[in-house]
Amino acid sequence: MKRRKKITLEAVVHLIFLLLGLITVGCVLLITVYLIISGIPAIRKIGLVPFLFGKTWTSTASEPSYGILPFILTSIYGTAGAILVGVPIGFLTAVYLAKLAPPRIKSIVEGAVSMLAGIPSVVYGLVGMLVLVPGIRKLFNIPDGACLLAAIIVLAVMILPSIIKVSVNALEAVPKEYEDASLALGATPVETYFRVSVPAARSGIAAAVVLGVGRAIGEAMAVMMVSGNVANMPGLFESVRFLTTAVASEMAYSSGLQQQALFSIALVLYLFIMLINATLNFFLKNGRED
Amino acid sequence: MTGKKLSAKRRAYVGIMKTLMYISAGLTCGPVIFMVAFVMIKGLPNITWELLSTSPSYLSDRIGILPDILNTIYIVVTSIIIVVPLGAGAAIYLNEYASNKKLVSVIEYAAETLSGIPSIIYGLVGMLFFCQFCGLKTSIIAGALTLVMMNLPTVMRTTEESLRTVPQSYREGAFGLGAQKWRVIRTVVLPGCIDGIITGCILSVGRILGESAALLFTAGIAHTLNNFISGLTSSGSTLTVALYVYAKERGEFGIAFAIAAILMILTIIINLAAELVSKYFRRKKEL
Numbered sequence: 001m002k003r004r005k006k007i008t009l010e011a012v013v014h015l016i017f018l019l020l021g022l023i024t025v026g027c028v029l030l031i032t033v034y035l036i037i038s039g040i041p042a043i044r045k046i047g048l049v050p051f052l053f054g055k056t057w058t059s060t061a062s063e064p065s066y067g068i069l070p071f072i073l074t075s076i077y078g079t080a081g082a083i084l085v086g087v088p089i090g091f092l093t094a095v096y097l098a099k100l101a102p103p104r105i106k107s108i109v110e111g112a113v114s115m116l117a118g119i120p121s122v123v124y125g126l127v128g129m130l131v132l133v134p135g136i137r138k139l140f141n142i143p144d145g146a147c148l149l150a151a152i153i154v155l156a157v158m159i160l161p162s163i164i165k166v167s168v169n170a171l172e173a174v175p176k177e178y179e180d181a182s183l184a185l186g187a188t189p190v191e192t193y194f195r196v197s198v199p200a201a202r203s204g205i206a207a208a209v210v211l212g213v214g215r216a217i218g219e220a221m222a223v224m225m226v227s228g229n230v231a232n233m234p235g236l237f238e239s240v241r242f243l244t245t246a247v248a249s250e251m252a253y254s255s256g257l258q259q260q261a262l263f264s265i266a267l268v269l270y271l272f273i274m275l276i277n278a279t280l281n282f283f284l285k286n287g288r289e290d
Numbered sequence: 291m292t293g294k295k296l297s298a299k300r301r302a303y304v305g306i307m308k309t310l311m312y313i314s315a316g317l318t319c320g321p322v323i324f325m326v327a328f329v330m331i332k333g334l335p336n337i338t339w340e341l342l343s344t345s346p347s348y349l350s351d352r353i354g355i356l357p358d359i360l361n362t363i364y365i366v367v368t369s370i371i372i373v374v375p376l377g378a379g380a381a382i383y384l385n386e387y388a389s390n391k392k393l394v395s396v397i398e399y400a401a402e403t404l405s406g407i408p409s410i411i412y413g414l415v416g417m418l419f420f421c422q423f424c425g426l427k428t429s430i431i432a433g434a435l436t437l438v439m440m441n442l443p444t445v446m447r448t449t450e451e452s453l454r455t456v457p458q459s460y461r462e463g464a465f466g467l468g469a470q471k472w473r474v475i476r477t478v479v480l481p482g483c484i485d486g487i488i489t490g491c492i493l494s495v496g497r498i499l500g501e502s503a504a505l506l507f508t509a510g511i512a513h514t515l516n517n518f519i520s521g522l523t524s525s526g527s528t529l530t531v532a533l534y535v536y537a538k539e540r541g542e543f544g545i546a547f548a549i550a551a552i553l554m555i556l557t558i559i560i561n562l563a564a565e566l567v568s569k570y571f572r573r574k575k576e577l
Contacts, residue, residue: 013472017387020379024400024446027439031407031415038418092314100311109315111561112322118557119325120500122534123550127325129537157321164318188296190304211406218408220503225538244410244503251414251507266414270407277406281399 032270039267042066042260051264057231057241059250059258066261068246068268074234075243075272078148078223079216082155086216087209089156090163094208097164098171099193117161125225128154133226140237146228148240154222159212166211170204171197207283214276217269220244243269326554333551336544345515353536353545357515361430361526364518365509366498368434369441370491376438377445378487384446385453386475405443409504412440416508428525433509437498444497445490452486453479455575485571492567496560499553502530511535529553 043051046066054067093113097106128150137145174197182192198205220242228239229249241249247262247269254262296304344354380397388394416436417428426432456479464474510525513532527535529549537546 010470010472014387017379017383020376021383021388021393021397023376023380024397024404024442027442028400028403030419031411031439034415034418035411089314089317092311093318096311096315100308101315109319111565112319114561114564115322115326115557116318118496118500118561119322120502120530120533120553120557122500122502122530122537123325123329123553126533126537126543126546126550127328130543131328160318188300188304190307191300194307214406218406218410220408220410221534225534244408247414248410248503248506251417263414266411270411273406273408273411274403277403280406281402 035263035267035270038260038263040264042257042264043267045257046261046264051261052268055233057246059254059261064258066257068243068265070231070233071241071243071246071265072268074148074227074240075217075269077234078151078155078227078240078242079213081148081152082159082216083209083212085152086156086159086212087163090160090208090212091167091205093160094164094167094171094205095193095198098168099189099197113161113164116157117165121158121219121222122225124154124158125222128222128226136237142237144228144239146226146239147237148227148234149236151223151227151240151242154226155216155219158219158222159215162215163208163212166208167201167205170201170208173204174200203283203286207280210276210280210283214273214280217272217276218244220248224248243272326558329547329550329554333547333549333554336548337551341545341548346513353542355529355532355545355549357513358527358529358532358549360516361509361521362499362528364430364521364526365434365437365505365528366495367518368431368522369437369498370494372434373438373441373445373494374487374491377442377490378449378483380442381446381449381453381483381486382475382479385450386471386479401443401446404439405447407440409440409501412436413504413507415439416504421508426523428508428510429523430509430526431522433505433528434522436504436508437501440501440504441494441497444493445487448490448493449483449486452483452489456482485567488567488571489564492560492564496557496564499528499556499560500530501528502534505531506534 046054051066051068052072053069054065055069056065056067057070058065093109097109101109129146132150132153133145135145136142136147136150178196178200179192182196183189187195223242224245227242227245229241229245230239231241231246232238234240243265247266250258251262340352341354342359343356344352345357346353346355380401384394384397388397413436416432416439420426420432420435421428424432426435460478460482461474464478469477505528509528509531511527511531512525513527514524516524516526529552533546533549533553536542536549
């Protein structure tokens, strides 16, 4: 009798843990299903091609048009710009931290990197709004400094921590024998780091870059505060709107087809993120097999 | 270098790479130092007792952030209370129970996906599901539940990492003494992974404090003073959302910087706490 009771208790506990384990799967399904259900109607009404490739977004006009090409291109350009600026800095800092830095400096710089990761995105936005935007206006002598360039700079700083942390981990996991062999053959330490350690850690570094892409494309608030938020086609000194900020800036007062179109934008953003995740997983798996 | 001297080309390569690395490390630290200093200098003078201890009032033309501080505390407490059992439970399932490799990889993939989803999408889905479908309206509890989804992977990962450091022999010893699985987990495994759970909590608190996009449409932007129980079901802005509203929509930069300074101090505290906790537990495990 007692034994049977014990077995049922075990079974119940097992079941509870199984359900807890499945919660993440449930969340992902919930998000996917909700985005598809709420995102499809507007695309149906507007038409897939006019929606994705339409060049004008005037959701509040009397004859509204919903073309999100400006947002898609802005998100792609903005992310590419942030990667172009952020990756070299992050990569070189990571090599320095993983291989060259003396322990004391390493712990200080690593502290700074964690701090960078912890600063809320609205604080980035605030500082960007009051320092970067006026700075760009004066430097390039344009009427409004809130533009794609400001967003790129803010994003480049914001993705540094992800790039640095993941790259440092990858570089530190490189077997010491590889480096010893290179040093024994007469290469200098710096040559060894860049010609032996970095190629050996390439999967991890690629993963770091992809992670940075994901962070940059998903950032909303900081970008919203510095990019001007007008639905223009992207230009470096143009006031622009990203996929994320398009959703965030109109959600509060939208209704009807306009709101549905915002859900469709979120769906497009979600598809981008899924693509990035799949790429990230590919590189991480590659790294494990190497 | 002993013996032969390096060729000029190689020396130049080494020199350039070293310089570039120093510059990059400087460029990484520069923004941190600048932002901390800038926010502190601009924000600290604006922090007054009145600001911290009152709620905003149009009548007396006063801005106070007490409601925002309280809302932040409510949302942090609620999210952590919910996310810790869920995340730790999921980690325990993965590490202790799961025997089906396919299922494990599905769960892990889902967790990775969750941690990559941008907060604005969490905000939208939270609004559709918790606020509209579940009928919670725009409220602190809806915001907290949205944040639970966001922080689930964090708590799961830290707990899993520390579960892996619990020696297999402990479990085998307990099983050998005749204990059932649940008892082993309760008495041997759980105490061993407490450090991972605490680290997960600290990281989650940091993320919740900094979150704004996911809360804008789920917890709202109201600044009314509530107690914990009535606060849960009513709309309320956290500090970050209040910062955004004051800076972007009201142009009150003094208040925004005061909030930014508070957030910055909290970020520093959380970073230090995470470091101290991990050091403390590492030392304890070595003993």
